[in-house]
Amino acid sequence: MIYLKQDFDPIHTFECGQCFRWNQSDNGYIGICGGKVCRVSNDTIYCPDSDNEYWTNYFSADTDYSEIKKYLESHDETLKKCIDFGGGIRILHQDIWETIISFIISANNNIPRIKKILETMCREFGDKIDFKYNSKLGIPEGEYYSFPEPERLNSLSIEDLACLRAGYRDKYIMDAAEKVSSGEVNLKDIPEMPTELAKKELLKIKGVGGKVADCILLFSMGRYELFPKDVWIKRILNQVYGVEEKETDSFVTEKYGNYAGFAQQYMYYYYRENDIEK
Template sequence: MDYKTIESFKEGIIIKEVSNFDPVHIFECGQCFRWDKEENGNYIGVAFDRVIEVEKKGENVVIYNSTEEDFKNIWEDYFDLKRDYGKIKLELGKDPLLQKAVKFGHGIRILRQDPFEITISFIISANNRIPMIKRAIKKISSKWGKIIEYKGKTYYGFPKIEDLKDVSMEEIQDCGVGFRAKYIKDSVDKMYDCLNLSRSTAVVDNLTNIEEKNSEKFNLNYIKSCDDDLCHINLQNFSGIGPKVADCIMLFSMQKYSAFPVDVWVKRAMQHFYLAPDVSLKKIREFGRNKFGDLSGFAQQYLFYYARENNIKVE
C-alpha cells in the first residue's frame, strides 16, 4: 500500500505519507481526459459522477470535496493506492535503458477508470489530438451526463449506456467527434442490446447457445473478466477499436497490465531505446509484452511520458 492513513477535515480528506504520487505525472501521461490543471497548480477532475480537487502537499495528498467513505469506496481504488509502485519501479529500473524513463515519471499511477467511459473516450481518441478529445467528451457529458456543482461551477458526469441509447448519430456528431460518431453510435447500440439480452438470460432458461454468447459479446463486464489476450480480441469486435485502442481500454479501465499500447510516442521511445526505426507497431507491441511481461502497461506509461515530455525524435 502506497499511503499510511487518511484524515478528514472540513473541505475533504488528507492522504498521509503517500508514495509514488505526482498529480502532474498521473494526469498528464495520456490515460485520462477529465482532469484539468487549475491556476493554483491543483487538478480538478470528474469521475464516477463525482468532482474532486487534488493537491500534493509535501508527502501528503489532499482530496477536496471527498469524504472518507468516498475514499474507501472510490478513490483508493481509482488511484490504485493499494499497490506498491516502489516495487514496480525497482523491477523495471533493473533495465538500464528503462531506468531513465522510470525516474522521469516517478509519480505515475495507472488509474482504474470506468470501462464504458474509457471505451467511448478512446474511440474518440483515434487519430485525434488531446484538446479535441477533451472538448468532445465534455460536450457529450454536458448533453447527457449528470449535473454536478463544485465551487460555483457546473460539471458533468459521463453518461451511462442507458443515457445514450436513444441518441442519434447526428447528435453525437454535433459534439465534435467527426467520423467517429458512427463508431460510438454502433458501440452504444451493441452494448445496450447486449445488456438487455444479458438481463433476459437471467430469467429465461431456454435460450440457445448462440443467444447466450451474444449476450456476452459486447458486455464490458464479461470482456473485463476474460484473460488478457481474449480481452484484447473481444474489444476489437467494437467498431472503431483496433489493437492500440483496445490496449488503452484494457490498461486504463480493466486492470490488464500486460497491455502495451503503441502510439507515435511509444514507438519513438522503443525505437530510441531498443529497436531499429523500421519495426512495425505490431512487432513493437509484441516486443514490449515479451520484454516487460505483466508489467508491460506500467513500462508503457513511463516510456510514453518520457518520450512526449522530452519530444523524443528518431533520426
Template sequence: MTVIAQRRLQFKDSYDLKRTIESGQAFHWFPSGESSWETAWRGSYLGVKQITSSEIAFETNSTETDALSQVADYFQCHIDVSSILDTFPKDSLTGKALDCCLGLRLLRQDPWLCLASFILSSTKQITQIKEIVQLMSCQLGVSISTPGSTRRVYTFPEPKDIVRAGESAIRKCKAGFRAKYIYRCAQEIESGRFDLEAVRLLSLDEARESLTSLPGVGPKIADCVLLFAYGFSRAFPIDVWVQRVLQDYYLGGKKVSHREMRQFVDGYFGANAGFAQQYLFDYIRSLSKPDWAALVANSPFGK
C-alpha cells in the same frame, strides 16, 4: 452542494497528481485551482488536490457507503509502486523515464468512459480529446454542482443516453467520423450484446479479442482500456509515440510488424509492461528532437 466525504491519503512513495491526470490516460478531469482538479464521478462530484509530493486529498458528495474506498481504488492508492518500478528493465531509456516521471501512477477508470474516450482519441491530441469529452458531457450528461463555486461538472453520457440522443448529437460535439463508432458501441452495450463487465473474467488475449470486436476498436484502443480500466498489467498500448520508442531505440531502427513489436514487449518488459509503457510514453513526449536523436544514437540495442 454539500460535501459528504473528505479524506487525505499519505503514500510511502511520491504521487504526482498533475502528471498522472495529464499523462494521456484520462480525459475527464479539469483544473479547479492550484494543484487541484475536479470531475463528475459515479454520478457525483469529485475533487482532488495535491497536498505534498506524497499526500493527496479528495472530497466527494457521493452518498455511496463505500465512496471513499472506491475513490482510493480509482487512484490505485493500495499499489506498492516501488515493487512495480523495480521490475522495469534496467536500460538507460527506462531509467531516464523513471527519473523524469517520478510519481506517475495508473488510474483505474470506468470501462465505458475509458472505452469511449479512447475511441474519441483517434488522430486527436490530448487537448482535443478533452474538448470532445467535455462537449459530450455538457450536451448529453447530467450537470452536478461544485462546492463553493458556480462551476458545474458533467457526467459522461451512458450508452443508453447516447442511443437515445442519436449519432447526429455526437457529431455536434466535434466527434467527426468517431461519432458512428461511439454510437454503434453504445448500441452493442445497451442492447446487452456486449457485456463490459464480462471482460474482467477473461485472459489478456481473450479480453483484447473481445474488445476489438467492437466498432472502431483496434489493438491500441483495446490495450488502453485493458490497462487503464481493467488493470491488465501486461497490456501495452502501442501508439505512434510508443512505436517510435520500440522501433528507434529498442529494435535498432528496423521497421517491424505489430506482431514482432508485441513479441519484443512481452519478452522484455514483463509483468508490469503497461506501467513501463506509461512512463516511456510520458517521457518521450517531453523530449526535443535532438535529445531523442541523442538517446537513439547511444542505444545499446540492435547495434
C-alpha cells in the same frame, strides 16, 4: 480524504495521456468519475469520506509501486530516466464505459481535441451532478457533468452527435452505445475475463481495434501486461531502442513482462515532454 504519500504526483498521473477529464484549477486538479467529483492536490485526494473506497480503487492507492519500478529499472537501463521524470504516474482504474468512448475518439486524433470532444459530450448529454459545495474539500462551485450512460447515447441519433465535431468517429460512438446497452457487449463480464478473451469482446465494437482495446484494458482494468502502441510509442521504440515494428511484441514481453503497461506510460510521458533524441 485519501493520502497517497508515495509514488504519486497528480501532474504525472493526469498528464500522461491515460485520462482526459481531469483539469487543472487554481488549487489542484478537479476530476469527475462515476458521477463523483473530487479534487487532487499534491499527495491528497479531497473527496467526501463516503467516496473514499471508490477513489482508493480509482487511484490504485493500495498498489506498491516500488517493486514495479525496481523490476523495470533492472531490466531496462534506458528507462531509468523516464521513471525518474514521471515517477508519480499511477495507472488508474477508470470507468470502463468512459474509457471505451474516450479511446474510440482518440483514434487518429490529438489530446487537446479529444478532451474537448469529451467535455462537450458530457455537457450536452451527461447529467448535471448534484454537487453540494463543501469548503473543506476546496472544490470550486460550478456545474459538473457526469459521463453519459450507454443508454443515453443510444437514445440519440447520429445527427445529435454532430455538435461534438468528432468527425467519422460519431458512428463508432453510436455502435458502442448500441452494443453495450443491448448487452451484446456486456461490460459486467469483461473484467472477469482472461485478457485475450476480454480483448476479443471489446473488438466487437466498431472503432475499437487492437491499440484501443489495449488502452481500455490497461487504463480501466489494470491489465498491466499490455503495451498499447500508438505512433509515439512506435517512434520511441524505433529511434531509442532500434526496434522495428514487427519485433515490438517480443521485445516488450521479454523486457517488461507483466509490467509492460507501466513501462509504456513512463516512456510515453517522458518522450512527449522531452526531446526524443536523448
